[in-house]
Amino acid sequence: MPATYPDLRLKTVLVTGGSRGIGAHTARAFAAQGAKVCVVGRDRDALDGVVSDITSGGAAAIAVTADVSDATALAGVREQTETRLGPVDVLAVFAGGQGAPVPTPELTEQHWRRVLDSELTSAFLTIQAFLPGMLERGAGSILTMSSAAGRQPSQANLAYGVAKAGLVMLTRHLAAEVGPRGVRVNAIAPSSIRTEKLAAHMPPAVQEHVAAMHPLRRLGVPDDVAQVALFLASDAASWLTGLTIDVAGGRITG
Numbered sequence: 001m002p003a004t005y006p007d008l009r010l011k012t013v014l015v016t017g018g019s020r021g022i023g024a025h026t027a028r029a030f031a032a033q034g035a036k037v038c039v040v041g042r043d044r045d046a047l048d049g050v051v052s053d054i055t056s057g058g059a060a061a062i063a064v065t066a067d068v069s070d071a072t073a074l075a076g077v078r079e080q081t082e083t084r085l086g087p088v089d090v091l092a093v094f095a096g097g098q099g100a101p102v103p104t105p106e107l108t109e110q111h112w113r114r115v116l117d118s119e120l121t122s123a124f125l126t127i128q129a130f131l132p133g134m135l136e137r138g139a140g141s142i143l144t145m146s147s148a149a150g151r152q153p154s155q156a157n158l159a160y161g162v163a164k165a166g167l168v169m170l171t172r173h174l175a176a177e178v179g180p181r182g183v184r185v186n187a188i189a190p191s192s193i194r195t196e197k198l199a200a201h202m203p204p205a206v207q208e209h210v211a212a213m214h215p216l217r218r219l220g221v222p223d224d225v226a227q228v229a230l231f232l233a234s235d236a237a238s239w240l241t242g243l244t245i246d247v248a249g250g251r252i253t254g
Contacts, residue, residue: 002227005234009034012085013233014077016068016126017095017145019046021195025222026092026229031059033230036085040064040077041095060085068095069122074129087137090233091130093123094145096163097197099156112159119163123170131178138182141233144171146244148191151252164189168244175242184241186232191248193220215250 013030017023018039024046027039031054039050039061047063054061064080066073081088098115123144134140149156150164168187175185192198192210198219202210211219225247231237232245246252 002223003230003236005033005230005236007235008090008230008233011035011089011233012038012081012087013090013092014038014040014081014088014130015092015094016040016122017097018050018063019043020050021097021197022145022190022193022222022225023092023094024050026094026226027061028054029223029226029230030090030092030233031057031061034059035090036060038062038064038077038081038085038088040066040068042067068126069117071125071128074125078129078133082133087133088130089139090141090143091127091134092143092145092229092233093126094143095122095126096145099147099149099160101155102157104158107158111157115157115159116163116166119160120166120170123167127174131183134183135178135181140183142174142183142185143229143232144185144187146171146187146189148189148246148248148252151189151244151246151248171244172242179241184232184237186237186241187244188225188228188232189244189246189248189252190220190225191246191251193222193225193247195222213251214248218249220247220249 013035015027018027019041027037031037051061051063064077066077096119098118146167147164149161171187
């Protein structure tokens with residue numbers, strides 16, 4: 001039975017990358033705990049689908065379409081969220097997904113910059129938009145989305161691995177800086193998660209091969225990540241900050 005966290009009830013949670021995959025599943029998981037949820041992404045139809053799922057279950061949710069690599073757009077996201085749901089208590093910075101393999105000699109400068117903007121700069125800008133309010137209130141939980149590719153070399157492109165490793169240090173540095181002011185910051189680093197995107201692009205035989213590379217002998221599912229996000233955001237993790245949790249089926253242990 002999934003854990004329950006009563007302290008998350010009526011908290012305002014914002015999830016970037018919330019239109020599908022891990023972000024959408026995490027948004028639904030927070031809503032199931034009674035939180036008010038804002039999902040942010042670029043695909044309006046997909047975002048509306050997530051909101052419909054949440055509100056049909058009786059929880060409160062809104063969708064805001066925005067490019068999270070644009071500071072001006074993020075200011076608008078903050079204004080809409082605070083007006084409609086209240087100040088953000090939990091910020092899940094989950095936008096990204098630019099890890100497709102590219103041999104480094106073929107990785108252009110434009111591709112490099114695009115990946116770093118998508119995976120790392122967007123996280124910095126999102127945090128910049130919401131951190132001042134958390135510091136003013138003296139409370140808040142920030143969750144960043146790293147990856148197994150940021151923890152050890154992988155088949156992902158170099159820029160993605162560098163960006164995800166950068167998120168680990170962003171998390172550690174920020175946690176040390178803002179911890180004395182009541183804000184916690186932790187990272188989640190998933191390995192192979194069977195999202196819709198993975199299922200569509202990885203043949204079943206390859207999925208079986210990848211699953212066998214993990215000590216727990218299966219691929220992860222979005223709920224594996226969502227449950228860690230709930231825990232880290234809750235009072236159950238009130239003395240945890242600066243951590244990177246490897247949701248990796250035992251493949252990465254430190």
